[in-house]
Amino acid sequence: MIARLSRLLATTRGTMVALGIMTLFAAFAAYEVHVVRQKLAIQGNHSEAPELRTGIAVLTLIDRLHYRLQEIAWTEDGRAVPKHVITDFAGALRNLERYADRLSEVFESSGTVAASGRAEENLAATIAAAKAAIEADFADPVTLEVTFSGHRERTKYTIIRYFHLLAEEREAAFLKQERTLAFFTASIYAAVLAMLGAFSALVLVLRREVGIRIGREKAERHAEYLSRTDPLTGLPNRSQLHHFLGDRITRFEDFQLLLIDVSRFGEINERYGHATGDAVLRALSERLRALAGRSGGEAVHLGADEFALVLPLFAQEDGSQICSSIEEMSIRDGTNRVFVKTAIGRAGSDTLRAEGHLSTDGMIRAVELALSEAKYRSHEQFVTYTPELEQRHARRRELLDSIPRAIEDDEFFVAFQPKVDLADGYVYGFEALIRWRHQGRVISPADFLPLAEETRLIVDLDLLVLGDAVRQVASWNRVTGRDYAISVNLSALHFSNRDIVTAVADLLADLDFNPSLLTLEITETVMLDDWEGVQAILADLSALGVKISLDDFGTGYSSLAYLRRISADELKIDRSFVTEIEQSSEAQFVLDAIVDIATGLGMKIVVEGIETEEQARIVSGFGCDRGQGYLWGAPKPAGETEVAILEAVA
Incomplete structure (x- = not known):
């Protein structure tokens, strides 16, 4: 009273x-x-x-x-x-x-x-x-x-x-x-x-005392709210995730935990601004809140571009269906329309309970492994945790730790795959591909290149391949009197600064190599960075006389419209179009459209992954200039390739 x-x-x-x-x-x-x-x-x-x-x-x-x-x-x-x-x-x-x-x-x-x-x-x-x-x-x-x-x-x-x-x-x-x-x-x-x-x-x-008390209570409530809630999205924060998981584990409920990461979120902030980045996070949080509400679960914002969903344990295909609604989104913020992709890791309490490792920390570690695997597999955006992921993760960590030492010990080498003219089958050049001989076996690039990209060691590896490949081809050209061309892949990380321009210029000058014989292959992901900065670096590289090739077109983030915005000399069509080219009229229709546009823009067309004569005939009939694939030879070390070159010359 x-x-x-x-x-x-x-x-x-x-x-x-x-x-x-x-x-x-x-x-x-x-x-x-x-x-x-x-x-x-x-x-x-x-x-x-x-x-x-x-x-x-x-x-x-x-x-x-x-x-x-x-x-x-x-x-x-x-x-x-x-x-x-x-x-x-x-x-x-x-x-x-x-x-x-x-x-x-x-x-x-x-x-x-x-x-x-x-x-x-x-x-x-x-x-x-x-x-x-x-x-x-x-x-x-x-x-x-x-x-x-x-x-x-x-x-x-x-x-x-x-x-x-x-x-x-x-x-x-x-x-x-x-x-x-x-x-x-x-x-x-x-x-x-x-x-x-x-x-x-x-x-x-009394007013002062009550005011102070009310202010203190408000401050305490606000502090408690902030300790439990993310201020940007209004979702529970990381500390609440532990509470939600612990509560369900204590009540012996079966549940699943989904960890969601917005792909390339830093580039969204850089390209559109932080206000648009915040709008993307809020829009995603609303979708997750709606999913959690319909399923009787909880949505959590872990910070930055990471979210989590705690949901009842459905069948795995039900979980996949839920994830499909958030894997790709289109969000409009004012005049900006942003396409957002996510990588999702999933872990179920039933799997960890069967292993005897069901705990809050165990669930979080399991779902982090699944998310890491989803990021690692660029073609998959949704991965469910299995015990085998632990072994693969340990193996990748071992490889990641071994890469710097392997560079010092010259364990990496360059393999060369022929590139031919489809009109007469003449080998006009090679693509340089990196390989790793480690502990007596050759490790597939698919196993270590994503790790190198993740740790930025890919920059050092690219420069290593570039130097070795150009020196080797320059040597072959001197011996044979031919003008073999060489193509080298470059990571998008090279386009964050101008070091690559200096490195290429120094290499060409040191070896007195004809710049027109060097092609630098870039993927579509480079165009999602600072577009003006990328264009400036590409212009400087072109000014050196080297050619630019757009690699793996159609498998990444871009569309045909990007062909008009990038000054490329060559377009490489991904092998995924070739595997179905003999049976699929749809694949032929898409290939025909790409060829028409690229030809109209003055680009040479290289088709990857050709393995049969029929495939070569079909793509040649559509107007493709050049080809590459196992039909003419697999990637081989420099020594084996040199033998083949000398035999051809003789």
Whole structure:
């Protein structure tokens, strides 16, 4: 109750109501004092009226007796006193005695004892003189009149003096009461004002205290909210993920955990700005919140571009169906339309329970492994955790740790695959492909190149391949007198700065190699970086005289429209179009469209993955210039390739 009253007083409305009540109380108290003072004044005035009337009546009757004695005294000698005079004198005397009794009562209740005693004595003497005159039958009226006149004057003086003193005493008493009431009134006002001041001070203190308490509670609630919630998306944060998982594990529920990563999110921020990046995260969070709501699960924002979904354990295909709705999205932010891809890792509680490793940390580690695998497999965006992932992850970590040492120990070497002219089957050049001979076996590029890309070691490997390949082809050209061309792949990481331009220029100068025989192959991913910066670097490379080839076209993020924006000399069509070219009319239609556009832009066309004569015939019929594939030879080390070249020359 007190707490609620304190909160009420701490509000502006509560303060105004309390002050209003105190003001009404003060006004009512002052009004009551005023009424009492008015009543006292009226009572004081009224209380004097009966006493004065009695005194005046006494004085009037004394004057009346004196007047009749004068009439008797002035009666001519020998004449009889008129009877009515004597009768009136006697009547006045009786009335005087009656009023004298009343006046005695007034004297008895009076506070002026001395004055009332003298007045009462003189009045008694006057009455006695009047009675003596009647008993003497008014003999010697002149003497009686003189004697009575003396008593009359003394009596009137003492009675008038008595009433004068009585009035002074009562006025003094009234003034004293007036001063007392005035003091009481002032005291009430002072007390009320003091109470109002104290009450106002109390209210201010309470308001401040309650305000501080409310502010502290709000701050604590906000801090608690921030400790549990991501402010950008409004989703629960990483700490809540542990709570959700622990709660389900404690209740022995079967569930699945999905870890979602926005692919190339940094490039979205760089290309469109952080405001658009935030809009992408909010849009994705809304979709995840809706999925979680429909499935009875929870969506979590782990920070940056990572999200998590905790869902009931469906069949794996149901989980895949859920993931398909968030693997690729199109988000519009103002004038920007952003296409977003995600990589998703999934782990089920049933799998970890069967392994005996079901725990919060175990679930998170398992789903992180699955997500890492999804990123590693560029062609897959959704991977479910299995125990085999642990072994593959350990193997990849071992390879990743071995790459720097392998570079120092020259374990990497270059393999060369022929590139032929489809018109006559003439080998006009080679593509340089990196290989790794580690612990007695050759490791597939698919196993280590993604790791090198992830750790930026791919930059060093590309430069290693570039140097070895150009030196080797330059040597073959000197020996054979031919002008074999060489193609080298470059990672998109080279286009974050201009070092690659300097490296290529230095290499060409050192070897005196014809720049037109060097082709640098880039993938479509390079065009998702800083577009203006990429164009500037490509222009500088072209200025050196080298050719630019767009590799694996159609498998990445771009479309045919990108062909118009990049200054490429060559277009390499991915092997995925070739594998179905003999049976699929749709594949032939797409190939025909690509060839028409590339030819119109003045590009040479190279088709990868040709393995049969029929495939070569078909792509040649569509206007493709050059081919590459196992039909003409697999990638071979420099020594084996050199033997083949020398045999061909001979």
